[in-house]
Amino acid sequence: MTEAAMHRRVASRVPRLRDAVQVGLPVAALAIMLAIIFWIRPAAFSFFGFTLLFRFAIPLVFASLSQMLVIMLGDIDLSNGSFVGLTTCVTALYLENAPAEATLIYVVMIVAYAAFGVLIYVQRLPSIIVTLGMSFIWLGASIILLPSPGGSAPDWLSEFMSWRPPCLPLPIWIAILAAGVGHFFITRSSYGAVLRGAGANARAVERAGWSLIGIRAATYAAAGLLALLAGLTLTGLTTSGDPNVAPAYTLLSVGAVILGGGSFTGGMVSPVGAVIGALTLSLAGSLLSFLQVPPTWQIGAQGVILFLVLAGRALTAERTQ
Amino acid sequence: MSLAHPRVVIAPWTYGFIVALAMWIATTVYSGLGSAGSTLSAALAFGAFSVTVGTGQMLVIASGPGNIDLSVPSVMALAAYVSMTIMHESNSMTAPGLLAALAVGAVAGALNFLAITALRLPPIIATLAWSFVFQSFTFNFGGEATLKPPEILSWFAVWRVGGVQAMPVAVMILTLVMMIVLRRSVFGRQLLAAGQSERAADLAGVEVGRVRLTAYMLCGTAAALTGFLLSGFTGGAALNMGDTYLMESIAVVVLGGTSVAGGQANPLGIWGAALFFNLMATMLNTFHFEAGVRFLLTGVLIILIVAIAPRARGS
Structure with missing residues (x-):
């Protein structure tokens, strides 16, 4: 083997190793947290226990995948949480009695999302400030619709969220499906390569004959659709609408994407990582109450968990580079 | 500026002032000339407060792409x-x-x-994680109670x-000092150089790490000072006193003409954007819009202003 060929083989193995480490770390963190919980409360190791532990991870999984698509384009979405809030309001108000109107509103919301994505690109605006403005728009719209929490989720939605599918609990099924579909589209498929390219090297993708406006509109629309799914599943869990139900999702979803190996430089994201990151972050809260951390320290302990998991990534990144 | 461009160019940072002025006039027209003075002095x-927090945030944002401080609200409350x-x-x-x-x-x-460099975290995540920790400290310090000044x-x-009013004047002096610091002082030049190109600044002998450390420390100090003064103004330290300043501190910096890409800063523009924010709130209140419509219009106006303001070249 020539030196050059050997060099190439090593070089191709290093990024693969880094990818494995980046997804492996949140997996390890998740496993450690689950181990601690089951050690304290062995009864939690059951179909029902898993369902309870991960119930509220479902909306966060979808919100994180939505955020991941935006981060993939090199942008950031600060309106994620209030979009989820607006979805819960629309769902709780209209989906049962006026499904056609509800669907129409959903479509308008997704089109608006895509339009803002195009606006950011065409006018070369900072996404951080445009999405901040969008968050006020979603919040305002949801307060106009539903000034105080209320409404009710359609029965089929609440029933679906408490459904007990065969083999695995519902949250686990949804996480596996979401991660699988995301992995197939974003990481494996040729379209995924183009989409990631639009974030990493937009010029190259444009020269190859792709319409960046089209890519951006489609990606933002997909992000809107995923945020919509987050809102629908959240309404199924809480059974009512609330404009201020999910402001924390905005930054938690960013955390999940980064935890799962994503980076803000654009083009570097991992759907599997983002899903596991979302599971890790939502389990952190349960872990702390199992450990009987006093409520006043719980949020601080979440910050420490975030540091611990990411510190592992920093250490391993140094080794592999 | 030169003879080749005779038409008047409106700098991006003046948009905040222009819109703020328009809103002041609109409010005055609606509720009578007598209220003009009190509207302006409340906005000032x-x-x-917005300008003090924003000036700190500006230093961090200008210190390089991706740099941002999300811990501002938690530092305000903790310091208070x-x-x-x-x-x-x-x-x-006292x-x-x-x-x-x-x-x-x-x-x-x-x-x-330290978290950003030692753990190699994106600033947005590092400052978010610290803000959780700071919030817990504040919880354990005072709990739900409001502490009186x-x-x-x-x-x-x-x-x-x-x-x-003495305080707005003091903050205006702070803005003036900051303009001189950024333009004339070694720290100011090094900060902008580090923001434009970390590598070039490094090769030119700038200690980029030390400059950024100073920027983050000044940002924390500005947030703490705001928390201290704000609890005097509003009658006490409260857990959620900083919440609205998280997004506002970023918005006033960007609307004020500072580039999110770093390397360029505009302390004066922050005043325009801060006045715009506060006069807009007053105007929407005066017009008796309900809360939902107020939020919606706020969002639309933020997007409109960034969309119509011409951006500095190269950013």
Whole structure:
């Protein structure tokens, strides 16, 4: 083997190793947290226990995948949480009695999302400030619709969220499906390569004959659709609408994407990582109450968990580079 | 500027001032000439807080792409609680209280920077994680209770010299100092150089790490000072006192003409954007819009302003 060929083989193995480490770390963190919980409360190791532990991870999984698509384009979405809030309001108000109107509103919301994505690109605006403005728009719209929490989720939605599918609990099924579909589209498929390219090297993708406006509109629309799914599943869990139900999702979803190996430089994201990151972050809260951390320290302990998991990534990144 | 471009070019940062002026006029027209003075002085008073936080945030944002401080609200509340606890409503303890608040801010900034460099975290995540920790500290310091400020602090926050509010004037002087620092001082030049190109600045002998550390510490200190003064103004330290300043501190910086890509900063523009924010709130209140419509219009106006303001070349 020539030196050059050997060099190439090593070089191709290093990024693969880094990818494995980046997804492996949140997996390890998740496993450690689950181990601690089951050690304290062995009864939690059951179909029902898993369902309870991960119930509220479902909306966060979808919100994180939505955020991941935006981060993939090199942008950031600060309106994620209030979009989820607006979805819960629309769902709780209209989906049962006026499904056609509800669907129409959903479509308008997704089109608006895509339009803002195009606006950011065409006018070369900072996404951080445009999405901040969008968050006020979603919040305002949801307060106009539903000034105080209320409404009710359609029965089929609440029933679906408490459904007990065969083999695995519902949250686990949804996480596996979401991660699988995301992995197939974003990481494996040729379209995924183009989409990631639009974030990493937009010029190259444009020269190859792709319409960046089209890519951006489609990606933002997909992000809107995923945020919509987050809102629908959240309404199924809480059974009512609330404009201020999910402001924390905005930054938690960013955390999940980064935890799962994503980076803000654009083009570097991992759907599997983002899903596991979302599971890790939502389990952190349960872990702390199992450990009987006093409520006043719980949020601080979440910050420490975030540091611990990411510190592992920093250490391993140094080794592999 | 030169003969080749005779038409008047409106700098992006002036848009905040222009829109703020339009809103002031609209409010005055609606509710009568008598309210013009009080509307403006309220906007100046609240604007002074936004500008102080924003100026710190500006230094961090200008120090390089991706740099941002999300821990601002938690530092404000923590510094306010620590200083209120030390002062214990006693006027004679005001100076130690102020020093303690500033120290909290500086340490918080240093911790933020440490997490960013030592753990190689994106600043948005590092400062978010610290803000969780700071929030817990604040919880354990005061719990849900509102801690009252000493009388002298409340008096200072609304002090007027010959009819002119002292605090906004003090903050204007701070803005002026910051303009000179950024343009003339070694730190200012090094900060902008580091923001434009970390590598070039490094090769030119700038200690980029030290410059950024200073920026984060100044940002923490500015947030802490705001928390300290704000608790004098609003009658006490409260857990959620900083919440609205998270997004507002970023918005006033960007609307004020500072580039999110770093390397360029505009302290004066922050005043325009802060006045715009506060006068807009006043205007929408005066027009008796309900809360939902107010939020919606706020969002539309933010997007409109960034969309119509011409951007500095190269960003």
